[in-house]
Amino acid sequence: MVNSYLAVATPPSFFTRYRSELRDALTRGISDGGLDLYDMLRYHMGWSDSQGRPTAGTEGKALRPNLCIFACEAVGGTWRKALPAAVALEFIHNFSLIHDDIQDEDEERHHRPTLWYVWGKPKALVAGNALRLMADMSLRRLRGEGLSLTKALEACELLSGAYLEMIEGQYLDLSYEGRLSISVDDYLAMIGKKTGALISCAMHVGALIGSENRDTIEAFRKSGLALGQAFQVWDDCLGIWGDEEVTGKPVGADIRKKKNSFPVVYTMAHAQGHDKEILTTIYSKTKLDDGDVKQVLAIMEQVDARTSSQRLAEQQCGAALEALSGVELVPRVMEELIDLGNFLITRKY
């Protein structure tokens, strides 16, 4: 399976089951206040171009909302009840992407110019904050879907908690920048917050909406956390060995940017002697050139960082399935989860 990321991977089929209703709910979630601000958000979501004209095929994967709805259905709940939470998760995620792109000064995302690149940083910053609020407003609709007030409030608490973890993870990520040796454990704790918290919350909240069984709900939380880590480790692999045509990033892109990335952390921890010295010298530079990237890639091969990274992603996927092994699920769920896991660690984008 180690080289299976080279295969073409498509999202699991259950994504299509929710697609049309999820898209409607997301669209309704962005209010139309008559300001260009809302056009900016529709552009960012991939629904229109920078002139406001509808586009097709430019949306994101919508992983988090799909996981939330899926978890609700998997435990025997009515999946439509989870739509407002699913929308909130997608908006929080996208709010963080908008701000991330500003922070990193990234000019492209999904082969399109980023929001700040088109409209400037001040407007993009404000638009991100607006999207964050749209998430809160979507959560208010949970009660309209027939959910009890207690559950609706609990869902809000979980989302807030995950959001705080995400922010703390982003902060840790920034704090680790420029540090030469972050332990593998520190790295995993950081991505558990930065990426894992929201993905875990998606599964957790979906199960909460669909089930009364606390053990089941907890199992989904755990499963989601493992999936989140698998997702991020794979994302890190794509940032280094991804197909340029699909990811839009050249090989080694995240090395050049000195990003905190699992393969880099792993290589730092396992390189020995002269290789270790070279790495330290390269990562002490302010800017890395092509030669540096090439050298780091060679040392990565030396310590087998690619195989180890992929193995970790696979292990975390396994842990995600394992977490749900004792839970009573509606038929076909396990097959669909396996599809999902395979997608997460074979996808090329």
Added chain:
Amino acid sequence: MVNSYLAVATPPSFFTRYRSELRDALTRGISDGGLDLYDMLRYHMGWSDSQGRPTAGTEGKALRPNLCIFACEAVGGTWRKALPAAVALEFIHNFSLIHDDIQDEDEERHHRPTLWYVWGKPKALVAGNALRLMADMSLRRLRGEGLSLTKALEACELLSGAYLEMIEGQYLDLSYEGRLSISVDDYLAMIGKKTGALISCAMHVGALIGSENRDTIEAFRKSGLALGQAFQVWDDCLGIWGDEEVTGKPVGADIRKKKNSFPVVYTMAHAQGHDKEILTTIYSKTKLDDGDVKQVLAIMEQVDARTSSQRLAEQQCGAALEALSGVELVPRVMEELIDLGNFLITRKY
């Protein structure tokens, strides 16, 4: 009264009535997750220096929380019940200041280096987002103060609504940048959202927590909106004619920055002939120099922009008092409100 802004102005005495408990509540509102992130927030709030050592005399005016608590007390409510909402208002306001400073690349606020200037933009952006969440978390404490669930939820709705208006106002403000003629009405609508919404919300929510009378609650909303506009117009005057030693900004600072400011909007609308041409030429430049600022100041004097701006601030203060004229209030409230109004339009900072 036109020149009274030259007098030393101190906050109204009722601010001191709440000071100690408000400060405690604000302090508790910033969680201590063991990350430097929270030290950044305490620095921004003016409670500590950049090394985490406690400081004194560096806090902001805390206008919004004071108004919220005051409104609750004024209608006969138990003011402590309003503390969680007061804290949320102060955090939302400060979140917006953190992001504003990043947007405007302002290096100083209240005579101290801004958050981004000390810690860099990426961390400051994240810290602002964390403070925004602390506001939500504080609102959850409303129920702990014995408030009914219905009222607590209504307070949350009002805060969200005000937050959205604030964001829309910020967006409009950015959209107006570089435009040569914004009407006075457009300007007032913009500041009504950007600044007025949160100040109005402070009065509105305070009254909601303290009273059952819908007319009273509505009167406070209206009064707050007028106060907010008075506050902003006066702020605009300080940005142009303020005392450099107190504001930390040189005379004409907001002219040089081409900020949307009432005196500028007023002058654009009232300058005639040659003056109008000069203004258009100057405001078409990318960067203004000392000579440009001096010329704009001279044209402002020509059209009496200073007197007109101050008169508008006074009128809005009058409207704020007028809005409450039919409302049954506990004794001394009107006197304290007059003190507040005088402070808002005579303060030097």
